Amino acid sequence: MTDDDQRRNMALFSMGIVMKLTDLTARQIRYYEQQGLVNPARTVGNQRTFSFNDVERLLEIKKWIEKGINIAGIKQMINPTAHTAEQQSDEAIALISLSETTLPEKLSRKQMHQLLKQELLEQRHGSKASMIQGQLSRFFKK
DNA sequence: TTTCTAACA
DNA sequence: TGTTAGTA
Secondary structure, eight states: OOHHHHHHTOOOBOHHHHHHHHTOOHHHHHHHHHTTSOOOEEOTTSOEEBOHHHHHHHHHHHHHHHTTOOHHHHHHHHSOOOOOHHHHHHHHHHHHGGGGGGSOTTSOHHHHHHHHHHHHHHHHTTOSSOTTTTGGGGGSOO
């Protein structure tokens, strides 16, 4: 746990602040919490307090919702599964197939599978941002 | 005033 | 998801 990690996990923002930061309604934020997508801390008075990480996650969730991905799909994107890169790749493709018509015709299923696997492997070797939130978004309708 | 939970003319 | 009720 680095010093920076601790800063990112400090619960500093109130519901009102997060609503403005993410442009989401309180209802939506609470619902996403119920679905296990975010876990904001609580004050003694049971008020939610969000960390910078929570806000970032909510922004990612918002982006995926706008892309047409359902809660179930987002859960798979977020929850660090103990699956192999191969399995994760298959899961990602399964999600994408839900919006088949938005896939670029030139990119074959095989090519995509290879690309996804490659990026998943890179991610495993501790590169940088998750391929799922970065590269994968290119394949969805804009 | 703000946020929380629960519930639905 | 919106929205309202009754609280803390």
